[in-house]
Amino acid sequence: MTKEEHLKRLMEDPIYAIMGEELSLGRKNLDIARALIKAGVKIIQYREKHKTWREKYAEATAISKLCHENNVTFIMNDSADLAIICHADGVHVGQDDAPVQIVKDLAGQDIFVGVSTNTTDEMEGALLDGADYIGFGPMFPTQSKKDADAVVSSEARNFALQFELPVVTIGGISLQNISGLYQEGFRSFAMISAVISQPDIAKAVSDLRQAVQDA
Numbered sequence: 390m391t392k393e394e395h396l397k398r399l400m401e402d403p404i405y406a407i408m409g410e411e412l413s414l415g416r417k418n419l420d421i422a423r424a425l426i427k428a429g430v431k432i433i434q435y436r437e438k439h440k441t442w443r444e445k446y447a448e449a450t451a452i453s454k455l456c457h458e459n460n461v462t463f464i465m466n467d468s469a470d471l472a473i474i475c476h477a478d479g480v481h482v483g484q485d486d487a488p489v490q491i492v493k494d495l496a497g498q499d500i501f502v503g504v505s506t507n508t509t510d511e512m513e514g515a516l517l518d519g520a521d522y523i524g525f526g527p528m529f530p531t532q533s534k535k536d537a538d539a540v541v542s543s544e545a546r547n548f549a550l551q552f553e554l555p556v557v558t559i560g561g562i563s564l565q566n567i568s569g570l571y572q573e574g575f576r577s578f579a580m581i582s583a584v585i586s587q588p589d590i591a592k593a594v595s596d597l598r599q600a601v602q603d604a
């Protein structure tokens with residue numbers, strides 16, 4: 390798939406699953422990836438904050454291969470080097486990681502780049518820097534990220550709804566609130582706990598898809 394096709398998928402498929410072992414109820418990353426793929430998830434981000442480079446490299450290489458065998462978009466969190474070496478389709482960086490221009494220079498033309506944003510200034514900055522999509526959040530309080538920003542303001546929400554780049558919402562999104570976000574106009578939902586912290590991942594994904602369809 391081309392970069393454009395992956396980005397189109399980001400706006401057409403509401404479920405963007407983020408995986409990492411800390412929040413996966415003791416299950417291994419490779420098993421979580423298999424479960425996500427079996428559940429029909431088409432966008433997977435690998436996000437590990439406490440493993441070594443070598444551990445991440447080994448795991449992400451295997452998961453990236455699995456994703457590509459199953460026509461799933463694979464996104465690496467934080468590091469352009471791992472994204473390149475693991476053949477990721479995309480890389481997602483935060484405001485404190487390497488700047489988007491540098492990530493783009495490193496990653497080249499074929500890997501899309503997303504950046505986390507919380508305010509209108511950060512969204513404008515992402516656009517100027519050449520990001521391909523933005524993560525926008527937290528939409529709700531979240532336990533999954535220790536240093537999360539404050540919940541986004543209503544001004545930022547309105548700005549995001551008109552924004553010219555694809556917007557992936559994140560932070561505290563659950564079966565209870567996803568339809569509200571959809572009704573508000575958001576189309577893409579990145580989730581950790583609502584997916585990988587659920588005992589039955591297939592059921593969690595199917596319930597979330599149903600909630601979006603019903604909204």
Ligand code: 3NM
Pocket residue numbers: 505506524525526527528530531532533534537538559560561562579580581582583
């Ligand atoms: N980034 P959950 S919130 C990784 O606001 C991450 O940029 C956020 O996990 C941001 O779906 C967040 O369990 C945690 O709330 C998302």
